[in-house]
Amino acid sequence: MSNFFEKSDLSRSEAENIISDTLQKCDDGELYLENSKSESILLDDNKIKNSSYNSDLGFGFRAISDEVVAYSHSNEISKNSLKQSSENLKSTLKSVKGTYNHEIPKSNKKYYENINPIEQKSLNEKIKILNEVNNYLRSKDDNIKQVTANFLGEQKSVEIIRSGGETLTDVRPLIRFNVSVMLEKNGRKETGVYGVGGRQSYDSYLKDDNWKSVCDEALRIASVNLESKPAPAGEMKVVLGPGWPAILIHEAVGHGLEGDFNRKKTSAFHNLMGQKVASEGVTIVDDGTIDNRRGSLTIDDEGTPTEKTVLIENGILKNFMQDRLNARLMKTKSTGSGRRENYRHIVLPRMRNTMMLSGNQTQDEMIKAVDKGIFAVSFGGGQVDITSGKFVFNCTEAYEIVNGKIGSPIKGATLIGDGPSILKEVSMVGNDMMMDPGIGTCGKAGQGVPVGVAQPSILINKMTVGGTKL
C-alpha cells in the first residue's frame, strides 16, 4: 500500500482538515489519491522493440453540490497544491447549502490479491517468453510475415479520503498478454489477434505453456481470414458465438443502461424501466465481484463495494448502473459502478463484467435454424450512439451460413443494429455461456477502463451486415 504523505510536506491530518473544510455543505465529494506502476514489453519484427516503465502519482479532489461537480487534479501532493485545488473547488461552488452524505456501504470481500505482477517475474524471463512466442509461431507456418507479442502489467494503489476522514483503500493488479500475427499468401495479407489477462500474476495465465494456445488461436484466426470471401451486404440472421462476442451486449444495451445518460434522459432506454426490452429468456447482469476478472473491483473509485447488478431479468428492464451522484439525483443507491480511468478524470457510472446468462438451446440448433445468414465468432471492437441507440461492432472472424450449415469464412465486416430493439430479436439463447479471455477496454468520454463480457451463443433474427457483396 502506498503512503501518499510520506514524502510530502502535507500530513494526513492536514489533508483531512482541508477535505472536511472544502466539503462542508457539499452533498458529496472526496480526495482520490492514486499511485500506479505499469510496464510494457513488446516484441515486434523479431526484436524486443520496447521495454518501458511508467510510474504515475497524483490526486483528484472532487466537490459536488446538487448536480454540479467541481474537480481539480494535480501530480504534486503538497500543501500548496491541495490548497490551490480547494480554492478552485470553492470558487466554482460559490454558495453551497447541502448536507454531506457520510453513508457508504462496507464489505470485507476482496476479489483479487494484493500483488505487484511486475515484480513477480523478472525482465529476462518475460523477454525469454516473448522470444519463444516469436520462434514458436514462425516455425509453425511459413506464411507468417509478422509476429507481435507483448506483456502489459500494472499495479494501481488507490486511497479515497472522505469528509470527516473516513478512508477506503484498494490495490489492483492487472496484466495482459497479447499476440498478433500477420500471414501473407499469394500477395494477400491477413492478421489474427488473441490475448489473455486479468487481475492475477503473469504466471497464472502462462503456466503449462498456456502461451502456446494463445499463439495457436491468433494463428488460427489469421489462417481463417486468409481464405475469406467478401462479406454479404444487407439484413440477415446472425448467430453469435459465446464469450467475447458479448461486446454486442456491452454496446447495444450496456452503455444505454448507465445512470448518467438516463438521468439526463439522453439514453434511448431512459423511459423503459420495468418494461420489456428483450425476448423472454434474456437475462443480463453487470458483475464486479467475480474473482480475478479484468472488470472486477473490490471497491469502485468512490469507495463503494461492487456488486452483481441485475440489469435485465427475463426480458424486463430492472436496474441502471449507478455511481453516487447519479444515484442520489435519481433517488436510488449506488451499484458500485463509479469508475474513472485515473486521478485525472471525474467518476462516471461504468460497466464492470457485463454478462448475458445461459439459456437452454445449443449452438447447433441455432445454425440449423438459419437459411441465409452469418456466424460471427470473434470481434475487434464496437461503438454505440447512446441517443439514437444505433450500435456497431466489427467481426474479425465470421462465416456464412447457408441452409443450416456453416460455409466459407467471410472478410471482416461491420454489423449495425438498434440497441433498444435488438434484444427483442434474440430468438434462441444457448446453454454455453463463456467469459471473454480478459482483454477488453471500454471507452467513454475519453476515459478507458478495463472491463469484461460474457454470453452464451445467441441467434438474432435480423441485423444489417456491412459487407461489399450485394
Add this chain to the structure above:
Amino acid sequence: MVKDQEFLEKKASYCLGLAKKLGATESSVIVNNSVSETVNFRNKKLDESNRSDDLGISITTYIGKKKSSISSSNLLDDNLNILIEKCVETTKNTPEDEFNSLPDKDLLAKEVKDLDLYDDTHIENDQKIDYLKKLESAASSDKKIVNTESSFTQNKSNFILANSEGFCAGYKTSSFTASSVTVAKDEKSMERDYEYSSKCFLKDLDDAEELGKQAANQTIRKLSPKKIGSEKIAIIFDKRIAKGILSTFASAISSSAISRGTSFLKDKVNQKIFSDTINVLDKPDILKGLGSRNFDSEGVKTDTLKLVDQGILKHYLIDTYNGKKLNLKSNGRCGGTSNLYFENGNISFKDLLNSKSKSLYITETIGHGSNIVTGDYSVGATGFLVENGEFKYPINEITIAGNFKDMFKNITLANDLDFKYATNSPTMMIEGMVVAGK
C-alpha cells in the same frame, strides 16, 4: 500557471546528467507541463468545472544499441533517481537492436521559429460561463432540442525536448476549445449531434451563438431518419468525416507500418494511388496552425512535404528508427503528421452535390472499421439521401464499405477546404462504395 522553460530545462538536464553518470551512452528526455481549465454546462446551467495540472517526464536511455524508457508524473528528484537507475538497469538487460539510436545530428532542428502558437490571454471561469450561456441559449431556442451540453476549455502547455547530443528546445502552446452537443426529439426518434471550435488564440474562436445554432440545426435535421436498401451508390463525406479518411492514409504511410510490412501502401512510393487531381500536403509552419511545430518528437526539423503529387505517392512519414531500417532519412515525422490536408479540388460544394442524380451525404460514422493491412473499410453511418443536389431525408442504421485501394482512386474533392482541425479535407465524394441497409 504553466511551468516556465527554466524549470523544465533544469529537470531535463538533471536527467541527462544522471543517465550519463549511471552508464547510459546516449539519452533523451521530454519534460512537459499542461494546465487546463474547463467549464461544462448542461441545459443552460453550470454542470462541472475541472482544473488539471499535469506534469510529465519521459526518458529514453541507450547503452550502445540497447534501449529502454521510463515515464512518470512525479518529478521529485528522489523519484527521478530511482526511475533513471531502473531505466539504465533495464537497458542493460534489453537485447540489442542495430537500428536503435538518437537522430543524426545534422537532421536536428537548428532554430525554433515563432509560429504564433501561444496566446497569453487568460479567460476566467466567469467569462467561460458567459460564453456558454450565450451558446446554450442559441442551441436550445428550438423546442425540438431537449438536452444541451456544452463545454469551454482553456489549455496552456509547455515542453522541453533535450538529448545527450546537445539538442535542447521547447516552446509554449495554447488552445481554446468550445463545443456544443445537442439532443433533439420528435414522436419517432431522438438524435444527437455536435459542433466544435478550437483555436490557438482566444480571439479567433467561433462566435458562441453561431456554434450553438449550428449544433442545434445539425441535430434537428437528423430527426425521423429512414433506413434505405442495400446498393452501390456515390458517397459524399462531410468534411468532418473526410478528414478521417486522410488520417487513415497517414497511418498507412507511417514508416513503422511500412517497415513491418503491415500496410496496403507498402512499396507504393512513386506509384499512382489517387486520381490525377489529388494532392496531399503536410505543412508544419502554418502560423497559429493546430498541428504546427518546429521539430518532431525526436527533435528532427520538419519541412513541408508534398506527400501526394497529382495522385502519386511521394513520401512515407519517417522517424529515425524505421528510417534506418528502411535505409531512408528521417523527415521529421516521429509522432505523425503536422497540418495535413488535401488541396482543394476544382468544383464547388454545390456542384459536387449536383454531380449525381442520387447520392448519400455522410455526417457521422461509428465503429473501428479501417484495416490498414488489407485496406478494407466498413463502418456504421448516418447521413442524408441527396437527390439532384437536394437533401431529401435523414438516414441511419446503414453501413458503408469498400477498399481504400479502390476508394482512393475514385475521390473527387470540392473546393471548400478550411483549417478547422490539424488534419483537414474538403468535402469528398467517392464513387463505387457499397451501402448495406434493409
